[in-house]
Amino acid sequence: MSRVRVHNFAISLDGFGTGEGQSQEQPFGHAGERLHEWFFKTRTFRSMQGKPDGGNGVDEKFASSWERGIGAEIMGRNKFGWQRGPWKDYEWNGWWGPNPPFHTPVFVLTHHPRPSVEMEGGTTFHFLDASPEEALRRAKEAAGGLDVRLGGGVSLIREFLARDLVDDMHVVVAPILLGRGERLWDGQEGLEERFRIESTSSPSGVTHLTFTRK
C-alpha cells in the first residue's frame, strides 16, 4: 500500500521549522542554514554534491531513507520559492538548480497555477490549486504504486497532519532556539494518540523523532 511520508524535516528546540523573513537568498529566513547543518554532513547530502565523503552514522541512516520507494513529492509553494501572489517570473524554477534531487514528479500547492516544468534528471514540477486530499490523489496516481513524500514546509505538514493524511514522519530537532518563525506543532494536541513516537539522539547533537501511524 502506498504510504505518505515525511523525511528529514528539521525544527528547532522551540519547534520552528523555518525562521522569519524568507527571501531568495535565505530560504529559511533568519534560521539560515542552522536547521540543516546535521544534514550537510551526511553521505546522502554530500553525494548530491558529487562528493564521495560524508558521515555514515545515525544521521546518515535517517537521511538516506528519504528517497527509497518514493514515487512523487508534494510541497508547499514556499518550499519551491520565495515569490508570493501571481507569478511574475516563470524563469526561476526552485532552489535546486537545473537537476533537482527529487527525480520524480513534484506537486507544488499554490493558489496560482502555472504550466508544468520538466527539469533534468526526472523531476517535473506541477503546480496545483487543490485540497490536500486532491493533491494526494494526483500524487499517488503519479507515483505508480510507490509512496508519496510530503516535502514541507511547515504549514503543508501541519495541514496534512490535521487531516490525518500522514503515515510516517521523521522530524529532526536541532539544538538551537530560533525564537520566531513557523511552528510545526501548532494545533497538534494529542498527536501521540495517532502515532507511535520514538526518539533517537545523535552524537551530532540533533534528535531524530519518528512518528509511525498506529
Next chain:
Amino acid sequence: MSRVRVHNFAISLDGFGTGEGQSQEQPFGHAGERLHEWFFKTRTFRSMQGKPDGGNGVDEKFASSWERGIGAEIMGRNKFGWQRGPWKDYEWNGWWGPNPPFHTPVFVLTHHPRPSVEMEGGTTFHFLDASPEEALRRAKEAAGGLDVRLGGGVSLIREFLARDLVDDMHVVVAPILLGRGERLWDGQEGLEERFRIESTSSPSGVTHLTFTRK
C-alpha cells in the same frame, strides 16, 4: 562555587511545561500526570514513596542528580499551590504532604508574602516578594555554599534564563503534544550561544536535554 541548577523539568514535544487549568486536583492542568510518567518509574521517585523498586536506567541516572549538592530551592508560587492573589488559607502547605521531598529551605516567590512554614524532614517554606537576583542571594545564603535548585514552574525558569542566572539545566521532553499551556521556550532565541546542549534519548520514550553554561 555555588551553581544554579534545574533538574527533571519536563515539557511536551510542543514545549509546554504545564497544561491549562491548574487546580488543587490537577497541578499540571489538562496535562495531568503525562509529563512525569517517566519519573514515576524511576528508583528516585519510588524511594520517595518508600518503595524499594523502580528503574535504574538512564532516566534514573538523570532523575537522581536532582538532590545531590543542593542546599536550597527557589520555586514559583504556582509550583507551591493553586491559590492566586491574597492567601485565604494558611492551612494548606503545598502538594507534598507533611514531609516534602526537598529537605532544605525552599523560597517561594509570590507577591503575597506570608509567615514561613517549617515542615517535617528539614523543608522550610519561605515566601518572598523579590526579584530573581534577590531571591538567589537569599537562597545562596541559606544554601551554605551548596548549589541552588530552580524548581519551576515555567515562568520562573524563563525569567531566570532571560536574566542569565542559570548554570545547569536538565529538561525532559515527553513524547506527547499538549497543544496549550505554558511554553518554556518563549523568548529564548539564541539560548544555544550561552549553553552547550546535549541530547540523550531514553528507551522510555523521553529525551533528556542538558544545558551547560559555556
